[in-house]
Amino acid sequence: MSLVAMRNICKQFSQSIIALDGVDFSIDRGEVISLLGENGAGKTTLMKILFGMVKADQGEIFFNGEPVLIDKPLTAIRMGIYMVHQHFMLIPAMSVLENIIIGNESGTGPLLDLREARRTVVQLIREYNFDIDVDALVRNLSVGQCQRVELLKALYRRADILILDEPTAVLTPYEVTDLFRALEIFRREGKSIIIITHKLKETLHIADKISVLRNGTMVKHGIIPAETSAIELSSLMVGRSVNLDRRRPAKSIGDVCLTARNITVDHGNGNTLKDISLSVRKGEILGIAGVEGNGQSLLLKALVGLETGPGVNITVNGKKLRKSPKQFLNSGVGHIPEDRTIMGIIGEMSIKDNIILGYHRSRPFCKHGMRDEKEIDRYSRDAIEEFAIKADSGNMKAGALSGGNQQKVMLARTFSQPLHVLIVAQPTRGVDVGSVEYIHNQIIGLRDSGVAILLVSADLDEIYTLSDRISVIYEGEIVAECLPGELTKAQLGLLMTGNSLTPVETGRD
Amino acid sequence: MRSSRFVPYGFAIPAKYGYSASALLLSLVCVAIIILFTGYSPLEIYQLIFIHTLNNKSRIFLALSQATPLIFTGMAFAIAYRVKIINLGGEGQLHIGGMAAAVIGAYVTGLGHVSHVFLSLAAGALAGAFVAFLIGIIKNKLGTSEVITSILFNSIIVYFTSFLCNGPLKPAGSATAQTKAVQATARLTKLVAKSQFTTAFIIAIGIAVLLYFLLNRTTLGYEMKAVGHNAVASQVQGINVSRVYLFTIMISGAIAGLCGAILVLGVNGRYVEDLSLNYGFAGLSVAALASYEPLATIVSAIVFGILKAGSFAVDRTTSIPVELVSVVQAFVVVFIAAPRMIDRLFDLVRSIFDLKKWRTKRI
Secondary structure, three states: OOOEEEEEEEEEEEOOEEEEEEEEEEEOOOOOEEEEOOOOOOOOHHHHOOOOOOOOOOEEEOOOOEOOOOHHHHHHHHOOEEEEEEOOOOOOEEEEHHHHOOOOOOOOOOOOOOHHHHHHHHHHHHHHHHOOOOOOEEEHOHHHHHHHHHHHHHHHOOOOOEEEEOOOOOOOOOHHHHHHHHHHHHHHHHHHHHEEEEEEEHHHHOOEEEEEEOOOOOEEEOHHHHHHHHHHHHHHOOOOOOOOOOOOOOOOOOOOOEEEEEEEOOOOOOOOEEEEEEEEEEEOOOEEOOOOOOOHHHHHHHHOOOOOOOOOOEEEOEEEEOOOOHHHHHOEEEEEEEOOHHHHHOOEEEEEHHHHOOOOOOOOEOOOOEEEEHHHHHHHHHHHOOOOOOOOOOOOOHHHOOOHHHHHHHHHHOOOOOOOOOEEEEEOOOHHHHHHHHHHHHHHHHHHOEEEEEEEOOHHHHHHHOEEEEEEEEEEEEEEEEEOOOOHHHHHHHHHHHOOOOOOOOOOO | OOOOOOOOOHHHOOOHHHHHHHHHHHHHHHHHHHHHHOHHHHHHHHHHHHHHOOHHHHHHHHHHHHHHHHHHHHHHHHHOOOOOOOOOOOOHHHHHHHHHHHHHHOOOOOOHHHHHHHHHHEEEEEEEEHHHHHHHHHHHHHHOHHHHHEEEEHHHHHHHHHHHOOOOOOOOOOOEEEEEOOOOOOOOEEOOOOOEOOOOHHHHHHHHHHHHHHHHHEHHHHHHHHHOHHHHHHOOOOHHHHHHHHHHHHHHHHHHHHHHHEEEEEOOOOOOOOOOOOOOHHHHHHHOOOOOOOHHHHHHHHHHHHHHHHHHHHHHOOOOOOHHHHHHHHHHHHOOHHHHHHHHHHHHHHHHHHHHHHHHHHO
16 A cells, blocks of 8 residues: 555646646655656646645545545645755745744744754754754855755654655756765655656666656656666657757857956855956857856856946957947847746746847837837747747737746747857756757757857756856856866866866866 | 636626726725715715716716826826836826926916917926936936835925915915916816816827827837836846836826826816825826726726715715715725735635526526
8 A cells, every 4th residue: 555645636727728637646655756747747736736735626645545635735744745845945034943943833832942943953964964054044055955954844844755846956966966865865764755857867866666747647657767768768758759968069160259358246245256258159159067156147147238347348259248238139149048037038928029029129020119010920920930839829928838938939039030149048947858959959050050159057967968168167266167078077066066176187278 | 627717708808807896896895884884875875976976967077077187197107007116206296297387377478279288288297207207317326216206206396386386476465375377378178168077188088098009009118018027037138127117207207297287277277285186196096996007097087086076976965075085096906906805705706606607507
């Protein structure tokens, strides 16, 4: 008998969106199950139903064979289920200890007894070898440490079933290893773990069993890793075979197109760039590898005109750019921003209005200050088709699209314009595997047409696969530059976390 | 599973207007409860307000003339809110606009009717736009919230215009605080004799149409919507966000200034100290009820105009004062700000009456 079993779970969000269609799922004690699937396949929804955050339209949940009703997260937590969300639910201004005990404070009456809680938490930290100070403020922690705080929250609540939503999405290779080590201990203690992911290699590495969801149906449940392969899993996920690891180096690299010389910015609080110089040639992709929060955002801002100042010195095709994002845009610097929902897409506006954003004042979209509705319609219809955006029409709100399709809207916007330079950040974050392949192909295609591309990504695999040259950024400084073959991913990971390679081998200067 | 809300019988009304209608209805229910406490019958009071007002031609025009300033201040608030600027300075911009129109209307002579009216209106609009410009510049350069500055400017302006009509601009021998009467050439034409229903109403509708056109057909309107929905993404894609803010709040100020001008040229014939009956702030309710859409503002202003006209009758015949309307306006803002609550209420009503079953039967 399974510890938890979900039977015939159905969930429909609207008439056209069926999130889950009769899904069965089960997990045993001490088992690690990887829930695999593309974005929008229904993985997170299924787990939110188990955690009581979403109500299923149909279906039953059994706990130790007994049917149970999980109507809210608190019920789930009392049953020993805990979910660590993709976006951590932590309060930055509070300490690690305070974050852990929130909602579960010990003490008598209205008085808070932190002493006992502290003892428990300190012991947990020691037990699992988590390197965290209980009194540190959460805002000063790294992403990996935040995740450990979330895990501690689960342990403090004596959770037996842990649900982790995309736990490795924001971690460096070393942090991933640490996380897996911790999960290993949990398993040995008899805890059950469900990992929501779309990363195949990790899945094969950590999981006891693999379940694959596609379009709201369970394609296959309980696959044994030893009996499958990454290729089989990806074809189960996508419905066809994909290959994301094939490197396609540039064939012909031209003259220098984009140059940044000695960029120095200091906004305090570690929000700095220290003397960054880089150049990108036509038909070349320069990848910037680094752990998030090491100055990438600031560098991106400087490269697209959002950060201007005496220390910012950008040249495109010999022309100095210094004024505003508009000047950069008009000089053929395309920009796919890092945070789609905040910086890229205007969710409340239609797809067609998003596609022309930034170019809306130029012909043929605008004549004498008036919108040319017909041209905008025609143009956006073509773009929607060309970039395979899944939408009923251009009038649909962009916010209603899936992450991958929103990303394609941004590609359609930028790639349809004449470009010299492309600044692209996190192009496939939260994007399904099928779209990842498509987006990578588009970027490579653009490079081969002679555009100079600067790629920033937290996904080291992506940097490794796409880049013709890699620079490593750490604390606002370029600490190394190399060709993809020169260093292993593990070595890059060391550089990204501020360690040096011994013997020093950082490639060319 | 629930289909999208407010789609009765096959034709779709944008959900936002459904919320507006519900908010208005709920406000009237709440006010009915308050009326109950005063000992009157809410049914009779509402009958008095709506039936009595609408069954008489001159009272209909009274309602429309009461609605006219509300269309202006409603649009002024609505257009600013489209870029998420909260212009609470409508009151001050109205007063400075009225004062500017009064000065041009009274002291400029020798013009024809059309040109004098136009010049006076333009002066009102410019004055309002100028004050809004100051608010916008302070926001852009210093980052001060327009919510604060626009309210503070209200006091500055109202005291300033009060000083003018109590001092330098007060006609000799006048007992009350007011300016010289404007020339006959600057008065707005009455569309209905013995009423305050003037060409101002037509100007209001014209401006609503212009704003609709601006928002939906021009590149600038597109930029305004983009900035309103996501200023960061707009800036990233090269839109000069500060300029859009400045421009929009100036349009807002100009419309509020125009409101002052039409009150001077159409209603009072001169600047008087109590020119505005709180129209500036009432604009907030009007705009909220109209979902910040220029054309819908006309409808929502007329609704409040009818309430206002009706409340005069209530005021005369009962001990319930005209301020009844302000209470309705306040409730409207509260309910508009709480769409979730309206959803819940509808769910409740549905579960009680099982409306869905009833509806499917009908279809």
